[in-house]
Amino acid sequence: MTLTLYAHPFSSYCQKVLIALYENGTPFAYRVLGDEQSGAELEALWPIKRFPVLVDDGRTTMEATIIIEHLGLHHPGPVRLIPEDPREALDVRLMDRFFDNYVMTPMQKIVFDSIRPETDRDPYGVAEARTMLDRAYGWLDKTLAGREWAAGTTFSLADCAAAPSLFYADWAHPIAGVFARVRDYRRRLLARPSFAQAVDEARPYRQFFPLGAPDRD
Incomplete structure (x- = not known):
């Protein structure tokens, strides 16, 4: 199969x-x-x-x-990305939705707006997206206290969502130094072999990032 x-x-x-x-x-x-x-x-x-x-x-x-x-x-494997315990699984799913809705979505708003014709751009919407990202970074910084991964000690679905969302969000709206836990967590995600492979496979396409891909990561 x-x-x-x-x-x-x-x-x-x-x-x-x-x-x-x-x-x-x-x-x-x-x-x-x-x-x-x-x-x-x-x-x-x-x-x-x-x-x-x-x-x-x-x-x-x-x-x-x-x-x-x-x-x-x-197709289960050795790394269980959604816990068997339903209460733990609920926490993982919550964090998954957090990254998709409050990091990935506003990041994409900023990126997609930049490729619109000048006359069709939405500066108010972009400002709202940046505000949302700062709020998300702040909430996540507090939530990550005592955690290695998004939902605790185990790599999960939530981290699969976090890795690309924080990766590109920091390009679109940099994670401020005050959010030290978020910055450290992003570094841990980049060091994870599974995400490092995905990042490397995407390197040939960086020229297409509308805001200009930074010379890092």
Whole structure:
């Protein structure tokens, strides 16, 4: 049975799934998006044309979090990304939603606004996004006290979400020095082999980051 992932290496949500796959050494076929053929295949599977998309034995699964949940159910490995204990799992899912909604989303607002025509830009919305990111950094800095990973001592789904969101958020709206725990946590994520692999695979595409990729990371 072969898993096929439709994804792009530079996409934050695709990196989220790639981290989960690399954590467990899960074999999969990688359909890198970017050409007409792979794009047509993606559209046939998911007309919304958002990615990543996973195909497993004829079953199509969309959305990064759901794909990771699917992998945990059908292709478990040595690293359990969602705890068996339902109360612990709830904490992990909360942090997953936090990173997607309050870090990834405002980061993307800033990035996408920068590629709009000048006359269509939304300075008020960008200012709101920056405010949200500062609030998110502040809350996360307090929450990380005494924690190695997002939800405690164990690497989880929450960290799969955190890694790309904080990686790109710091490019779009730098994490201030006052948020020392967040900065340290971001460094730990970059040192994790699964995320380091995803970052390295995306390096050839850095020229396409609209705000200009910094000479670091």
